[in-house]
Amino acid sequence: MDISEVFIGSEALAAGTLSRHELRKYYRAVLPDVYADRHAVLTLRQRTVAAWLWSGREAVIAGSAASALHGADWIADDAPIELIWPNARAPRKVITRHDLLLDGEVLVLDGMTVTTAHRTAFDLGRRGRIGEALARLDALIRATGIASADVLALAECHRHTRGLRQLERVLELADGGAQSPKETWLRLMLIEEGFPPPRTQIPIVDPAGYPKYYLDMGWEDRKLAVEYDGVQHAETLAYDIERHDYIVGLGWTVVRVAAGQRRPGIIARVEREWRRLSALTLR
Numbered sequence: 001m002d003i004s005e006v007f008i009g010s011e012a013l014a015a016g017t018l019s020r021h022e023l024r025k026y027y028r029a030v031l032p033d034v035y036a037d038r039h040a041v042l043t044l045r046q047r048t049v050a051a052w053l054w055s056g057r058e059a060v061i062a063g064s065a066a067s068a069l070h071g072a073d074w075i076a077d078d079a080p081i082e083l084i085w086p087n088a089r090a091p092r093k094v095i096t097r098h099d100l101l102l103d104g105e106v107l108v109l110d111g112m113t114v115t116t117a118h119r120t121a122f123d124l125g126r127r128g129r130i131g132e133a134l135a136r137l138d139a140l141i142r143a144t145g146i147a148s149a150d151v152l153a154l155a156e157c158h159r160h161t162r163g164l165r166q167l168e169r170v171l172e173l174a175d176g177g178a179q180s181p182k183e184t185w186l187r188l189m190l191i192e193e194g195f196p197p198p199r200t201q202i203p204i205v206d207p208a209g210y211p212k213y214y215l216d217m218g219w220e221d222r223k224l225a226v227e228y229d230g231v232q233h234a235e236t237l238a239y240d241i242e243r244h245d246y247i248v249g250l251g252w253t254v255v256r257v258a259a260g261q262r263r264p265g266i267i268a269r270v271e272r273e274w275r276r277l278s279a280l281t282l283r
Contacts, residue, residue: 006036006050031091044068044077051081051094052112059085060106060113062097063127064136066120069109071143074135074181082123084115099123102157117144121151125170126163133170135184141176148174177201182228183216186257186266190217190226193267195274198226204247213243215252222277223252226270230259253277 010033012018018027027035031054036042042050048065061069063082068075082095090096105119115123117140124136140146148171155164173191177200178184191197198218202225203211218225225247247254253273257266 009035059083062115066115067140070117072139117146126167135181137174138178138184225254228257
């Protein structure tokens with residue numbers, strides 16, 4: 001047996017794969033009757049498999065865990081595993097929901113039952129704070145390419161479900177162009193402050209007309225971009241400088257936002273450049 005996998009202990013004993021001594025010595029219970037290597041630090045995927053096995057392979061994986069199985073990024077390894085399964089006594093870090101699932105809202109991925117991408121979006125968009133829900137939806141849309149209209153159509157079949165008003169708002173704001181939760185946070189902040197929704201992943205072309213760089217977000221009519229700078233490493237610094245100089249050379253104004261900067265300061269900088277560029281267009 002591969003010690004990196006998770007498994008049901010009673011099944012391994014019944015099959016003779018392990019003895020009770022080996023099970024106690026080399027493995028640990030990560031959930032009731034679900035075991036993993038004693039020294040392993042479980043990934044989100046392994047924890048998802050463990051939760052599904054704990055349900056006796058009966059639950060449907062949902063929420064952020066389902067989103068990760070569909071290919072979405074930016075989901076923490078310690079995120080709670082959500083299951084649609086009528087069992088109110090869930091272990092720690094497992095959330096069970098007795099939700100209604102309709103035909104066509106479940107599929108099989110890697111042998112496990114999982115909510116479809118559209119049903120996953122329906123669940124993610126209506127729960128939690130709007131900023132967090134939007135970041136989760138942006139990541140899922142980026143990974144799967146699902147359309148907001150299709151998620152709304154699914155919602156029509158669940159008219160009495162809680163959170164539909166938030167879901168509609170989140171779907172209005174959702175944009176698969178966001179490449180990190182911080183970019184979603186920045187875009188939502190600008191919209192909440194009254195700026196028109198910025199376009200994401202704006203292509204900057206080379207002399208031959210092919211995309212050379214992409215801006216995080218901005219407004220093409222003003223050539224005003226807003227970019228979130230993550231942690232810079234020495235090996236990427238030269239590239240970032242060259243990229244910035246090229247974009248500015250084409251007439252773009254770039255407002256760069258870094259971790260730790262506060263909302264009022266960010267908005268003030270964007271407003272200042274917005275007003276300056278607006279005045280130039282009126283001349």
